[in-house]
Every structure is written in C-alpha cells, then in structure tokens.
Amino acid sequence: MFDKSSSFDRLFPNQDFLSGKGFGNLIALPFYKKTLEQGNSCFIEIDNLQPFSDQWDYIKNIQRISTTELDKLYQIYIAPQNIAIPTLPQSNNGKLTITLSNVVKINRNAISTPLINFLKEELNFLNTEFLIKKKMGKNTFGTERYFKFVEETENAIIIPRGFIGKIIRFCRENKIEYDFSDERKKQNEVSFLFNAQLREHQQIVIDTIGKKDLGVIVAPPGSGKTVVGLKIIAEKRQPALIITHRKQIAEQWIERIETFLGIPKNDIGKIGQGKTKIGKQITLAMIQSLSKELEKPDAEKLLNAFGTIIVDECHHIPAETFRNTITKLQTFYLYGLTATPFRKYNDSKLIFIHLGEVIAEIKSDEISTSKRPKIIIRNTELDVPFNSKIDKFETLSKILVHDSTRNKAILQDIIHELKSDKKVVIITERKEHIDSLYQYLKQSYEAITLSGEDSESAKNSKWKLLKEGNYQVLITTGQFFGEGTDLQNANCLFLVYPFSFEGKLIQYIGRVQRSEIAPTIYDYRDIKIDYLNKMFLKRNTYYRKIDTLATLFDEPEEEIAVSENTFIIDQKIKIAFEKLEFRYGSIVFKYDVPEMKIELEFDIENLEMRPEFEVLKPYFSKTLKIKNIVVAIYAEFENGKLISQLALSNDLEKISSQLIEGVKFKFITKTFLSKANAVSQENMLDINQLQNENNCKLYDSGGELLNDFLQNKNYKHQKHLQYLADRHERTILKIRFVLNPFSFVFLLAGKEGFHIILETLNTEEATYIWHFDNDKRTLPDKLKHIDHHLNIIRNRGRQVFIENLPENFSRILHDYSDKKKGFIIWKDLIEERLT
Incomplete structure (x- = not known):
C-alpha cells in the first residue's frame, strides 16, 4: 500500500487522491x-x-x-x-496504536487513508540508481524505484523512530484517535561526575533537552557541543554510546571524557581498530566497526547495552552504513550533534527521519564567551579573461594559485598578523598553492603544512606540534581543517582560495573561534573576475548572517555601521528549464529586479556541469519530469550596491554524475543510432566530424564515446568491439565512425601489415577487413581507398560491392545461434587474418 510504483489504473475507483496538478489517472473508454x-x-x-x-x-x-x-x-x-487468509488482530477495537522502540510500529488494520498518503509522501524517495539504470537500458531487477522507509509486515507498518514526532503531530492535527505504547527500556542507572561549568548558551540547550528523548542538536564549531553531549550523558544517568566516523574525532572525545567526566582512558569502552569492549559507563564506537559487530551472531548484548546514544557529526546519517546501524540499536535516548544539518545535495531529510527533528540550536551570536570574528575582505587585482561558458575552471585555478601579485598581497597580510604573535591558519584547495606559500614563509617562520601527501606518521607528529602550540602558521586544505579538527590555539584564518558552499565556511570559522581572543578572518575577493566574485557574494551571505564587522572595504581597522538603506530579495521563484544556462561547474539563470533596475545573474554550483550539456537540456527536463525548476534566491543591496547573493534549488541538486551519464547515453543512442541517412560527404568520420554532424560536443575522443557504448551489455557486437578496442593502434589512428549502419573503424597491427576493421554495433552484418602493408606514411591514402569502397556500398548497395570484392579485402560472418560460441569462432577467425 506504500509502493509508489504500484498502479491502480485498471481498478474502479482507480484513484482516491487528486493533487490538483492534473486530471489524475485516466482509463481510455471503449469504442474510440x-x-x-x-x-x-x-x-x-x-x-x-x-x-x-x-x-x-x-x-x-x-x-x-x-x-x-x-x-x-x-x-x-x-x-x-487451502490458502491461509491471515486475520488481522483487532487491537483496541480497531483503534490506531503507535508503538515506539528502536523503530515505530503502527497496527496495520487501523491505519487510515490520509495517514497512508502522508507516510507514502514523507517516507518514499526516488532512487536515482533505478532511474539511471532504466535510462541506460540496464537490468533494474533487484533495484527499487524508491528509497522506501516504510516496512510492511502482516500486521504492522514499521518506520524509523526519528519520525515519531511528525506522526503524532499529524494524527493530532487530523483528529485521528490513537493509543501510544512506549516499549523503550532504560538500563540500570550509572553515576557520572561532570566536572565543568556550562556557559549560558550551553545551559539553554541542556534545559531544552530535559524535555526531549530524541532529536538533533545544531551547534556551530567552537560552541562546545562535545561538552553539551557529555552533560546530556551525565544527566540521563544511562550507559552511553558515542558514535563517530573518524579516528581523529574519536580521540578528541576520549580526551574530553577523561577531562569532564573523570573516567580513566582504560575504563572507556571502545569499538574500533579491531577492539570491542563495552564500558560500564561510556563507550566510543567507530561507525564502520560498530556496523560489522552488529552483523555477528552474538550481537544481542551489544544491541541492548545502552540507554543513551549520541551520534556525532550526524549529518552523515544519509550514508547507508549510518542509517542501518542506528536503526538496529535499542536505546531510550537518542541525539545527533552537528554544526551543519544541511547537506550539499538534497538528502538532509534522512537525518531527521532517523534521529528526529531539530530540538535545540545554538546560534553563533548566542555564544556568551566567544567573541564575534572580525572579517576583513581584501579585493585582489587578479584580472584574467574567463568565460565560464567556454573556459574550464581548472585553467583559472592554476593561474590564481601561481599569481605572484595576489600571493604577495596575501603574504603581506599573513606577516602582519604573525608579527602580532597570532597563530595563523591558511586554507587553500590546491597542493601547489600550499607549496608556493610554504616556500616563502618557512624562511622566517615556524610553518607547518598538512595535505593528502603526508603519511599517517607524519600527520600524527605534525598534529602533536600543532596542539602543543609549537608553530606560527599552518598551511593546509579544507579537507584537513574542516570537520573534526580541534586546534584551540589558532586565532587567525586566511581563506585564500575561492569557494561558495556555506557549510565549509561554518566549519572553517568555527575552528578558529575556540580561543578567548576574537578571531580574525581574511577573505580574498577576486572582484574583477565575475565568476569568482559570485562565489564571494555567496560567502558574504553568511558573513552578513553572523552580523560581523565585515565590510567591502580594504581598511581592516575601520568599523562600518550597517546602513539603513538596505534592500533584500528573499523568495522562491520558478524558472523554465529551457532558460537555464550550463557552464563549467555551474548552472546559471538570470532574474530581473525592477526595484533596483538591474538583471541579476545567479549561479548554482554543480561540478559535473559543462557547457556542452546544453544539447542535453530537453533530456534532463524529461528525465526529471519538470518543465520549471523551483529556486530559492537571496540578494542583498546596500546603498544600491550588491553585497551578497545566493541561489539554491532542490530540483537542480538531482542532476548528479549518474543522472548526467544516463541522459548523455540516451542522447547519443537516439542521435547516432537512429540516423536514417548520413549527411556528410565522407563515410568515415572522426569524433569531431561525428559531433559536428549533430551540433554537439560531448566527447573529447572517439574512445570516450566507444566506452559509453561498451558499458551497455545489450548490443549484439559488444564483446567483439571490446576485443577490437583493446587492440586498436590508437597512437597511429583515431577511432573512426560510420553512420549507416552505425559502425566503428579500428586499426590493428598484424605480423606483416596493418588491418583496418569495420564492425557494426548492433546490426547483423559481417565484419569487414581491409589488409595493407605497415607503411604509416601511406595511411591517409589507405583510408581514402576504404572510403571509396564505402561510397560504393552507400550509393550502389552492399551486393554490388560484394560481387566485385577487392583483393585486399575479406569479411567474417557472425554466428548468432549461440552468443558465446559465436564470439569464440569470430575471435579465432580474426586472429587467423592478422598475419
């Protein structure tokens, strides 16, 4: 009853709900x-x-x-x-019963149609994998169309426990009577000694948590969410499990447990790195190891060992390992901790389905002992021609990280802060940028670098120096200074590489907001390059949110009062899909602001996007089943000047790399395989000529196109083409294509000469082979020779060509009676000819 893929089109009444968007499910009447x-x-x-x-x-x-x-x-x-027809139990005379344990159970015989529709809409999600497989013509057996978080048994409906609040609220709002049964069980109480004085903003959270048994706590980095988690554990007086996903974060928890709960390291339970030990009071588990332990036959004790569970960095819940593991565990109290409850892609809803809704949130400006960061914006002089429609971002990136004027300005600011005895962190996203800045700074300062090239032992030794404060400047990437980083002594942050995602910004700023000194944040605005400036305007949206002393000027000591002459756009709009523009790494649209007499250009980051995909636009629209996308836009003007802007769209977040590959394959199949007649005067086309025939530029090489075809196992000559592609002399000849029937042309080297082979993709046609000497210089003439033969086939017919076969030509007929046998025979014959 919760399966969205089921159909009622041939039942009367055939539909019990109408959304208002159309006529509903219609059945064709007879006698049309x-x-x-x-x-x-x-x-x-x-x-x-x-x-x-x-x-x-x-x-x-x-x-x-x-x-x-x-x-x-x-x-x-x-x-x-003698088919057994199950009789559903009539509990409470058919009254709805909602039972809460590690999952939520609802008696099936009492569930109403409105509740069915509510659960179906809220807990069923389209499975992109199914969509891609279907579009690519792959087998979808065993792949569900939807992520379905509703499990149906003979007598009950089972859903994740985090959804309990929404169900209860829905029943109350719709006057649905129900009985609530709480089957959660508390463990024997354990005592904790909490050795810390909570700050005001932390105490507010604890007071709120006292009334809630499960949910998500949102707290920015530096707000002390670890301390909040330990205080919750101490107050609930239950054996506790803390779940995390990284060793570095786990080690930080152990340090805090020793400090604030006074529990020796040896008494802290551990699940991870090959060890499984349940502590009497508290246990720390790595999610990967915990998942494996719960699969063991003797996992029953572990499943029922805890009364309080804390999931750290719970925005990882959408990962399947997290979801499946959390669902199995029995506990009375369940909380998630995170600084960023939203995800870059649209799966944040899964967090709340499994852990509950946001029950407490600490705002940056509520942190009583944390001083607001001071934001200094520097306008750079970087000015190079860049058009995101035609230029690749990686080219711009290389120019940016090696630009001497830009780097010199950054280094001047860094040295200014170092002379003030500040501990500086520099974040970039490119290893070569780390190297160039380090080469200059290491001459006069204690500089440390952290990157993916460091070995595990090197990382550990560097982190030891950093935590002891034996450094002046750290140069690293966001990967190593984001989530889970705990560096109490850093108080100055340099963001020297452009980015736009707000989640990154929250993490980075929070990491230098932990000391008693107000942190200073330097951000470099490449104002002369429109593409990079738009990235800054997105970052500035967050700077404005935290109400800092940020300005758009280059005077770091000057405090600028917020102007009253401010105009803000904050609304949801619809944009026709056809009006979107695809560029390198982003999707762009324009929006007219008549109040400011300006047309704004918004861009939404999508690193998979390329300008060549413009030709795929109708296919995206059809696949996603939307003609208009919904976009949330925000723009702020101060004194007539645009100071921040941002656009977000759940619809466009669905365009993933998998979806792109599926749509691209659908396009090439329809475009290249449905050609009735070749337009070009030439018969053998290279990849550029082939794409020019169809006004598209999706592939950089013929090999890329061939690989896309070979991923589909359904073509008649798939194995044959793979065999030829593996042996193709690509350094001598690029793969060529023949349009009708669609075929590939390969060059194979034999013992005494070259062999040019034409093989169709899906047409029951023989393999054509032309045999030549191995003189590379005459290869163009040989191709013209073959093109002449193909011209005879094209204009006078295949039979005319076969009746007058040239001496250097042979062909191999396919045996289609047995697929495997046919390929082996074909392969043996090919190898005979390559002599």
Missing part, C-alpha cells in the same frame, strides 16, 4: 474510433479473442454480478487451494 477501426478498444470473445460482431448488443446483455455469485466463484477457484 481510431483504435476501434484497428480492432482494439472493444469487447472480445474469450474463446477466440475476436471482437463481438455487435458490440452494442453485447453491452446491453452485460449483467451486474452479485456478491452471492462472487462467493460461489471463490469457493470453486480459491477455497480448494
């Missing part, structure tokens, strides 16, 4: 003239499946069947088979 004339849309005789000669007479004699007659039919056809 066009189909009736073709022998369809009419009543037929069961014995011979032929239409009744007089359709109207047949209808006149149709009688309504009675229930008595149905009972007789049931006794004849069903009853003798």
